[in-house]
Amino acid sequence: MDSGFLIGRGAELAVMYAAVDGIRTQGSVLVAIGEAGIGKSSLLRAAAAHARDSGYQVLEVSGVESEVGMPFAGLHQLLRPILPSLDAIPPAQQRALRSAFGLSDGPGDSLFLIALATLSLISEAAVERPVLVILDDLQWLDEPTRDVLAFLARRIGNDPIVIVCARRTGYPDPFGDASLGQLEVSGLDENDARQLLLQHGGDLDAADREAVLEQAAGNPLALVELSAVARNVAHDPALIPLSARLERAFAARIDELPRITRDATLIAAVDTEGETSEILAATEALSGSPVTLDVLEPASAIGLIDFDLVHVRFRHPLMRSALIQCESGARHRAAHSALAAALEKNQYRRTWHRAQSIVGPDEEVADELELSHVESLRRGAVVAAICALERSAQLTTDDSARGRRLLMAAEHAFGLGRADLVDRMIAAASLTPLSALDQARMEWLREIFHDGVPGDDQHILELCRVARASADAGDTDLALNLLIGAALRCWWANPGEVARARVASVTLSLRGAREDPRYVAALAVAQPVLQARTVLGILSEISVETVLDAEALRLLGLAAHAVGDQPLALDFLQRAERKLRDQGRLGLLSHVLGVQGVVRLDLGDWAGSDSATEEARRLAQDTGQMIWSVGPLVNEARSAALQGNSEQALQLAAASEQMPTLRSLNLFLACAQLARGFALITEGRHNEAFEALRRVFDPADPCFHPRERFCGVMFVAEAGVYADRRDEARRIIADMEDLTRVTPSPLLAVQLLYARAVLADDDAESRYREALAADLTRWPWVRARIQFAYGAWLRRQRRRIESREPLRQALGVFRLIGAKAWAENAQTELRAAGDRTATAVPVSLQRLTPQELQIARMAAQGMSNREIGQQLFLSPRTIGSHLYRIFPKLDITSRNQLSARMT
Numbered sequence: 001m002d003s004g005f006l007i008g009r010g011a012e013l014a015v016m017y018a019a020v021d022g023i024r025t026q027g028s029v030l031v032a033i034g035e036a037g038i039g040k041s042s043l044l045r046a047a048a049a050h051a052r053d054s055g056y057q058v059l060e061v062s063g064v065e066s067e068v069g070m071p072f073a074g075l076h077q078l079l080r081p082i083l084p085s086l087d088a089i090p091p092a093q094q095r096a097l098r099s100a101f102g103l104s105d106g107p108g109d110s111l112f113l114i115a116l117a118t119l120s121l122i123s124e125a126a127v128e129r130p131v132l133v134i135l136d137d138l139q140w141l142d143e144p145t146r147d148v149l150a151f152l153a154r155r156i157g158n159d160p161i162v163i164v165c166a167r168r169t170g171y172p173d174p175f176g177d178a179s180l181g182q183l184e185v186s187g188l189d190e191n192d193a194r195q196l197l198l199q200h201g202g203d204l205d206a207a208d209r210e211a212v213l214e215q216a217a218g219n220p221l222a223l224v225e226l227s228a229v230a231r232n233v234a235h236d237p238a239l240i241p242l243s244a245r246l247e248r249a250f251a252a253r254i255d256e257l258p259r260i261t262r263d264a265t266l267i268a269a270v271d272t273e274g275e276t277s278e279i280l281a282a283t284e285a286l287s288g289s290p291v292t293l294d295v296l297e298p299a300s301a302i303g304l305i306d307f308d309l310v311h312v313r314f315r316h317p318l319m320r321s322a323l324i325q326c327e328s329g330a331r332h333r334a335a336h337s338a339l340a341a342a343l344e345k346n347q348y349r350r351t352w353h354r355a356q357s358i359v360g361p362d363e364e365v366a367d368e369l370e371l372s373h374v375e376s377l378r379r380g381a382v383v384a385a386i387c388a389l390e391r392s393a394q395l396t397t398d399d400s401a402r403g404r405r406l407l408m409a410a411e412h413a414f415g416l417g418r419a420d421l422v423d424r425m426i427a428a429a430s431l432t433p434l435s436a437l438d439q440a441r442m443e444w445l446r447e448i449f450h451d452g453v454p455g456d457d458q459h460i461l462e463l464c465r466v467a468r469a470s471a472d473a474g475d476t477d478l479a480l481n482l483l484i485g486a487a488l489r490c491w492w493a494n495p496g497e498v499a500r501a502r503v504a505s506v507t508l509s510l511r512g513a514r515e516d517p518r519y520v521a522a523l524a525v526a527q528p529v530l531q532a533r534t535v536l537g538i539l540s541e542i543s544v545e546t547v548l549d550a551e552a553l554r555l556l557g558l559a560a561h562a563v564g565d566q567p568l569a570l571d572f573l574q575r576a577e578r579k580l581r582d583q584g585r586l587g588l589l590s591h592v593l594g595v596q597g598v599v600r601l602d603l604g605d606w607a608g609s610d611s612a613t614e615e616a617r618r619l620a621q622d623t624g625q626m627i628w629s630v631g632p633l634v635n636e637a638r639s640a641a642l643q644g645n646s647e648q649a650l651q652l653a654a655a656s657e658q659m660p661t662l663r664s665l666n667l668f669l670a671c672a673q674l675a676r677g678f679a680l681i682t683e684g685r686h687n688e689a690f691e692a693l694r695r696v697f698d699p700a701d702p703c704f705h706p707r708e709r710f711c712g713v714m715f716v717a718e719a720g721v722y723a724d725r726r727d728e729a730r731r732i733i734a735d736m737e738d739l740t741r742v743t744p745s746p747l748l749a750v751q752l753l754y755a756r757a758v759l760a761d762d763d764a765e766s767r768y769r770e771a772l773a774a775d776l777t778r779w780p781w782v783r784a785r786i787q788f789a790y791g792a793w794l795r796r797q798r799r800r801i802e803s804r805e806p807l808r809q810a811l812g813v814f815r816l817i818g819a820k821a822w823a824e825n826a827q828t829e830l831r832a833a834g835d836r837t838a839t840a841v842p843v844s845l846q847r848l849t850p851q852e853l854q855i856a857r858m859a860a861q862g863m864s865n866r867e868i869g870q871q872l873f874l875s876p877r878t879i880g881s882h883l884y885r886i887f888p889k890l891d892i893t894s895r896n897q898l899s900a901r902m903t
Contacts, residue, residue, distance in 0.1 A: 006042060007199075007220075008192030015183050016047040019162055023056065023130040027156030029163045029175055031138070034185030036318055037221030040166035043185065044134050047164050051132040057082075057125055058132045062313075063140030065321065070272040070352070071381025072114075074145035076101045078133070079121060088124045090870060092582065093117030100144075100379045102348065111144060111382070112623075113584025115151035116873050122152065123875040126160045135165035137317050138174070143383045146174045151622065155874055158881040187218020200224045221316065253302045254323055261298045262327075263287050265305060266335045268312045269323045270356075272349065276312055278342055286338035333357045348375045355391050366395035370405060377412070386412050386421055393428070403432035410445045422446075437478065440470045444482045457499035460486045464506045471510055480518040483507050487526035491562065494666040494704065500527050514538065517555035524559035528707035532563040532743035544571045550579035554592050561595055564710055564747030566602045567778040573599065581871050590619035590628050597635045601642070602711060602747060604781025604817050607853045609639055614850035615872075630661050634671035641678035644820035649679035670696050670705035674712050681715060682821035686722035690729070693719055697732050710736075713751035714785060717758050730759055750774070750782045758789050768793065772806075784813035788822065792829050800833045807833060847889040855882045859895060860902040 006013065012032075019030040032040045041062075048058045061078035079097070086094050096113045098104040125131050135141065135149065153163055153175045167173065173182075188196065193213055197204075204212070204227060216222035254262065264283040271279055276293070283291045296312065299305045304323075306313050314320040324332070336357035343350040351368040358365060369392035376385035389409035393402040406429035413421035426442050434442065443466050467482035486503045489495065503526035513519045520538045523531040539560055547553050557572030573596045580589040597613035600606070613632045620628035633656045641649035653672040662668040673696050680689035693716040695703040713736055720729025733755045736748060753771035760767040768790040776783035791807035794800075807830050814823035848856060851872075858868045865876040865883070872879070887893060890901045 006039075006046060007196045008188040009039060009043065012039075012043055012183060012185060013046055015181075016043055016164065017050055019164055020047055020051050020054070020056070020132060023051075023132065023160050023162045027159045027161045027163075029153045029156075030165070030181055030183060031173060031175065032164070032166045032183045032185050033169055034166075035169050035219065037219045037225075037316070038185045038187065039220045040168075040185055041136050041316065042220075044136050044164060044166055048132065048134050051130075054130075056130045056132050057128075058134060059122070059125075060134040061136070061141070061145075062317075063135075063137035064272070064274075065140045065317070070142055070349070071144045071376060071379060071384040072100045072142065072148075073272050074141040075114075075118065075148055078135075078145075079118065082121060082125045085121065085124055089117060089120040093120055096584070097121070100381070102375075102379060110584045110586070111147055112151065112586040112873070114144075115148040116584050116870070118148050119152050119155055119873070119875060120870075122161060123159055123877065126877075130160035130162075133161065133163040133165075135163065138165045138167040139171035140317070144381050150174045151873075154622065155878065158878040159875050160877075188220060188223075189218065193218050193223060196220060197223050197227060200227050221318070253304065254326055256302070257298050257304075258295075260287055260289075260291060260295050263335075264291070264295045265299045265323055266327055266331060267338060268305065269314070269320045270332060270335050271339060272352075274311050274313060276307060276310055278339075279312055281342035282335070282338040285341040286334060333359070348372055352388075355388075355395070358395070361397045362395050363397070366392045366401075369395065373408075373412075382412050383418075383421075385409075386425070390425065390428075399432045400435075403429050403434045403438060406432070407434075407438055407441055407445070411441075414445055437470060437473050437475050440466045440475075440482065441478055444478065444485060457495040460489050460495050460499040461502055463489075464502045468506050468509075471506075476510055476513055476516075479506075479510060480513060480516055480522065483522040483526075484518050487522040487524075490527075491525035492665045492667050494706075501530075503527070504531055517552040517559070521555040521559045521562075524562035528562040528564075529739060529743045529745070532745050535559055535563045536565060536744060539565065539568060544568075544575055547572070547575070548579075550576050550583065550585065551588065553579065554588060557592065558595060561599055562707060563743070564707070564745035566599045566747055569599045570596065570603065581873075584873075586619045586873070587623040587625065590616045590623060590625060593619065594628055594632055594635075597632060597639075601635060601639055602781075603779060604784070604813070606639055606643060606817050606819075607848070607850075608857075609635070610850040611854040611857075612850075613639070615854065627661055630656075630659055631668065633659070634662070634668050634675060637672060637675035638678060641675045641682060643818045644682050644822075644824075646679035646683045646821075649675050653679070666702060666705050667708060669703045670708040673703040674708070674715070677712060677715055677719065681719055681722075684722075686719045687725070690716065690719035690723045690725055694728070694732065697735070707745075710745060710748045710751060713748065714754045714782070717755035718789075721758050726759060729755075733759060750776060750779050754782060754786050754789065757786065764793060780813050781817060781819075784810045784817075784819075785822075788814070788826055788829070791826075791833075795829060795833045803833045804830060804835045808835070848886060852882055852886050852889070855879060856886050856890070856898060857902060859883060860898040 015030070016032075019028060022028060032043055034040050048060065051058050059078050059081060061074045063074060083097075086097065093113065093116060095104070097117045100114050122131055122133070133149075133152075138146070141149070149163070156163070187193070190213075193216065194209075197209060197212060197216075200223065212223065212226045216226055254265075257265070260283070263286050264279060267282045267286065268274065268279050271282070276296075280291055280293070280295070283295065293307075293309070296305065296307045300307060303315060304319050306315060327335075333356070336353045340350045340353040340357060343353065351365070351372045354365050355369055369388045373385040373388040373392070376382070376388060386409045389405045389412070393405040393409070396402050396405070406425045410422050410425035410429065413425060422445055426445055429438075429442055443463070463482050463486040467479040467486070470476075470482065471479040483503060483506060486499075487507075490500045490503060504523055507513075507519060507522045507526070510519065520535055524535045539556065542556065544553075547556065553572050553576035557569045557576055560566075560569035560572060573592050576592045577589065577596065580586075580592060593612040593616035597609045597616060600609035600612060613635045617629055617632040620626075620632075633652055637649045637652035637656060640646075640652060653675040656662050656668060656672045662672075673692055677689045677693035677696075680686070680692060693712050695701045696705065696709045696712050697716065698704055713733065716732055717729050720726055720732075733752070736752060736755070739745075739748065740752070753774055753776075757764060757767035757771050768786065771786045772783070772790065776786075787806040788810035791803040791805075791810060794803035794806070807826055811823055811826040811830065813819075814826055854872065855868055858871065863871075865879040868874075868879045869876045883895070890898075892898065892901055
């Protein structure tokens, strides 16, 4: 039958074979899309045969509609042939896969660690020979499997791995832009359709042939199957969807099966594993009599299934769905009940089938489902855990238990980043009687995905009221969660001082919470200026090395950043990054890298900032976090401006201001305005730069941000000097000086060192000396700016020889960090000072892309390709390809030269 399906598919086969043949040069993804029965599965089988003939390893899985709720069922089936090689991948990844497949006990791992383990395992297999991954009926693979495969699809570009899959028309593509291409599979033309029908219905009379051709409309499976029941075709209404007509054709065959065979095939249709022994055991339970393998023969004889001693498989998904459609709901429930009886040793799957076998409330099954969600979480299948809790809530008659289970499901959905599931769960929970604490929890969950969307100050005050009530009821944990949500609203937007103060006062009132990282983070982001002294005091009591929890490190890093202690923030965030990479927690890692990008920019590590920002955006896109995927745009704009790419910076700043997600958030508007000001300074348009920057310092302006303005202190002073607007600049700086009585922010303090000096008149030299005497070891960018300004001032004072040393030092740092515009200015000043020696330009790391720089730094530290790949969630081969491109950019030929070049 299969060979007939390939009539008229020469063009489609050529595309399939080209994808497979390209496997030795690069990885790729190809998605075949078409209606049911159009021939997608036959094309995949042809591709698999072609790959096997070429000596490739083929890994295959077919989605099954009844398996959608079974976590990692598809992934387990796909990887089963190479699971014996598990020992070849890192131990943590081994444990993650074994736990996901229920092969071992242990704590649940993140979905992305499981995805990384999958990448590693398939990449290991590809070392020996290329690997073709075949995914049929992609739309029916369980969601965790689809998420893992989407992760894989985005990371195989440099590996001999090709993914070829089939998806039914009307279903979304989980791979998004990772797809190499899409192959639209349409119906056969009339000549090919007639040829195929001649093969399978040559004995039909002319009238029946024409009826089949009309009804099939070029669908190959329809041509084959409808020809088998041709005398009924003329009575089949044309308005019925083709898939339904095919199901009717299959149903005509199913009606002829013996009752015991129908029992067995129905159980196979609703089973999630397709194991022959399991299906036979359940058939005995359903029929009440002993059965043997022979009961499957009649279904095989009519082309419904294939089977062996191990597995039972339907020959086409429509055959499975036809069988399900022609059986009653009562029969479905009986089949599920029989499977549950046959699965006494597998409590997880037994509970799932029991839940499908009942109508109406059942407290015993509801309780079992609630317990089973723990197993789902342990295996990393969060969506399955949510579904178990939701079904458990449906089966109970206890209103309080129903509300509690729905809120538990909503909290897991929040952890997964699924706003749609959170909304669904809390909508159902809101219809149940909830305690005051559960009401507070629901309020937190209802709003948590909207952090950063500026609401009115009344909404923040309401969150504070609920937090206070939660704390009074003894739930400090919930109170802190609510306060972090309220504080983040104050950080992203500008709700006014009343709301900010309320968040801080409720946080400060929580007894015994001072040790909790959420406490200090809430204070810092709600009132970054007024609470800076308290926050820095708490942070000074904490040793970075003693903090073991990645989330705690992230919050402490955020707190340090919010109050302007960028060196300390980087220490916390780097440690958090290492732990999150090891744990495969990509969602939180994108947050950490996003903040790191900003921190590194302030400290002068612009190449590191670009790497962190680029990876943060990529990971946020992978994990579906909208604000974290577009937020880095403003940091890219600031970085481009500082590096002298003013045109790009201005374009990025303008683009960010037009993005709906960002344009109403004061934080991002301030960052965009800073980028614009920086870019205009590098172009020498100082008056325009001053106008742009002064907006960040004006509380009445939408671009104002109480903490972000600290980043513009040096620049507004510089623009004021060159635009001859010193008095206006001095007024702004005087306001900043007043703030130092309230906040000991290190960022503000170091920026003021520069501003005081450049705006000084008679005491300029003492101001410069004071600035250079400060400990700026971890602020090289600020120190270089002061050195340059001091050298330029000395030259203007006709002290040319004295001016050369600070100018040379500044030039060295500017070149090192990639400050092209400032480096050019420093060289101009040096030439004017009579220094002709500093003209050679070293090889710049700016030639590298952000990801290449990240890889080069890791390789320079002695890390192997495998170790780098584990950190960046890429395969070792991809790392090798990057290094191959990096070496000529740095004018080196070997890995041994990297360390010296990166110094």
